[in-house]
Amino acid sequence: MSEPLLTIEDLVVKKNKESKAIISRLNLQVASGEMIGLIGESGCGKSMTARAILNLLPGQMNAKGKILYGNRNLLSLSRQEHRKLLGKEIGIIFQDYRGSFTPFIRVGKQMVETIRAHSPLSKKEAKAVTLDVLAEMGLEAERVYKSYSFQLSGGQVQRAAIAMSLALKPSLLICDEVTTALDVMSGEKVLDYIEKMRKETGCAVLLITHDLTQAYKRTDRIYVMEQGEIVESGTPEVIRCNHQHPFTKKLCGCVLALPGEGSGVQPTREKVIFI
16 A cells, blocks of 8 residues: 555544544544545444544534644644645535535536636636536536536436536545435446546545445445444455454345355345445
């Protein structure tokens, strides 16, 4: 593994000093060019971890420990310094995809403005980039470009939101349940494009997912999270076949099996049902 691009050391997130930790002494690493999976049941702290990286913790929540991006501790940066890294250096595809677009501004205009905010491209160049990434997502690029978000289906808005994040080609991309609103074929197409971008640009990807099959198939390493703690980590093969922690065993046991393959061992079906 190359030098870590993102290193989280002993991260603790609390609502206040007296409350119980939502995230407790979390340690995690992502190297450039690596895709890391973060899996666990709903409410265990996966999305909260992403928000801590982005300095988007809600309310009075505070984070302690270290979140190192390269050699800079994100928790020690001012809000203004942190904001300069977002988008171009650190990108996120949110689970709440409809929040990515203002409903009274056309999708294309918002994407062009976002691209130009992070790069010296002209409007014409930014429009060309926008149309390219929309097409890569399997969308009717011109129609989506001219549409308002409420004129599109949930899956189309999700793919447009993903396209907007990928257009900036960040060094670190955080994907929070990116295929939630997509059918299987569209979801695979999106993940294929993220994989393509990872190989072309060498970006690091943190894939937060409930779908164990995505983690098995797409990632280089997997971290298993339970109630705010990392309880196990390893390659997909280790997590799937040689896991040690009881929670990981329970998690992996929630994958359905289909008959007809293997000798006495039921193969896993490509979908998770534990939530």
